[in-house]
Amino acid sequence: MQDVAPQDYRDAMARLGAAVSIVTTDGGAGRAGFTASAICSVTDDPPTLLVCINRGSSAYAGVTRNKVVCVNVLSARHEPLSRLFGGKVPAEERFAAAAWSTLETGAPVLADCAAAFDCRIADIVNVGTHDVLFCRVVAVQKSGCTDNLIYFGRAYHTVGVTDPAEPGCSF
Ligand SMILES: NC(=O)C1=CN([C@@H]2O[C@H](COP(=O)(O)OP(=O)(O)OC[C@H]3O[C@@H](n4cnc5c(N)ncnc54)[C@H](O)[C@@H]3O)[C@@H](O)[C@H]2O)C=CC1
Numbered sequence: 001m002q003d004v005a006p007q008d009y010r011d012a013m014a015r016l017g018a019a020v021s022i023v024t025t026d027g028g029a030g031r032a033g034f035t036a037s038a039i040c041s042v043t044d045d046p047p048t049l050l051v052c053i054n055r056g057s058s059a060y061a062g063v064t065r066n067k068v069v070c071v072n073v074l075s076a077r078h079e080p081l082s083r084l085f086g087g088k089v090p091a092e093e094r095f096a097a098a099a100w101s102t103l104e105t106g107a108p109v110l111a112d113c114a115a116a117f118d119c120r121i122a123d124i125v126n127v128g129t130h131d132v133l134f135c136r137v138v139a140v141q142k143s144g145c146t147d148n149l150i151y152f153g154r155a156y157h158t159v160g161v162t163d164p165a166e167p168g169c170s171f
């Protein structure tokens with residue numbers, strides 16, 4: 001099997017638009033978090049999503065030892081927070097820039113994010129440079145904000161929808 005070059009792969013992947021989340025953890029191995037776009041829904045029974053984390057990430061030890069994560073889906077106004085959690089900034093400086101609470105697992109929940117999925121890590125599969133985390137969702141939080149942050153073409157964008165069933169954005 002012949003692989004394409006990593007740069008060709010990245011150039012093609014840059015054409016996939018993706019929601020942006022901050023994945024957090026807390027517990028005996030400490031608090032950590034990183035910006036992530038490699039997240040998707042696996043099954044609703046049992047409610048499971050997957051997160052791909054680079055083993056070189058500063059958050060890797062905390063995430064895999066604590067075995068809990070919260071996937072905080074970002075709204076448009078969180079672009080500066082996304083950049084902060086995107087690398088090279090000490091963990092405490094990242095968390096100081098926003099308000100956090102907790103749900104079931106103790107992983108930090110971003111107060112005003114579009115949606116938060118609080119999870120226990122059920123399985124981990126190693127693939128190349130990354131670990132794929134299969135995460136069982138034990139609690140969720142939703143806001144009425146519908147202007148989500150999207151990463152596409154190596155840049156941030158906003159996409160908004162109006163859902164008459166939602167109460168609207170109160171922030
Ligand atoms: N899945 C990941 O680990 C991602 C990591 N990043 C990080 O942010 C940096 C800047 O990204 P871009 O501005 O989008 O330019 P880029 O050219 O480095 O990446 C383009 C696209 O390729 C994919 N990608 C990039 N690095 C990857 C990696 N190590 N493993 C798997 N997929 C990867 C992502 O879909 C990304 O949007 C990257 O170099 C990487 O360090 C960004 C997006 C996803």
Ligand SMILES: Cc1cc2nc3c(=O)[nH]c(=O)nc-3n(C[C@H](O)[C@H](O)[C@H](O)COP(=O)(O)O)c2cc1C
Nearest residue numbers: 034035036037038052053054057058086087088151
């Ligand atoms: C838009 C965006 C999406 C990213 N998606 C992921 C991802 O899905 N998985 C991942 O391991 N790193 C991802 N990263 C990179 C991490 O946020 C972070 O840069 C990396 O963990 C290294 O940072 P650190 O070791 O200084 O914490 C992404 C970065 C950006 C800006």
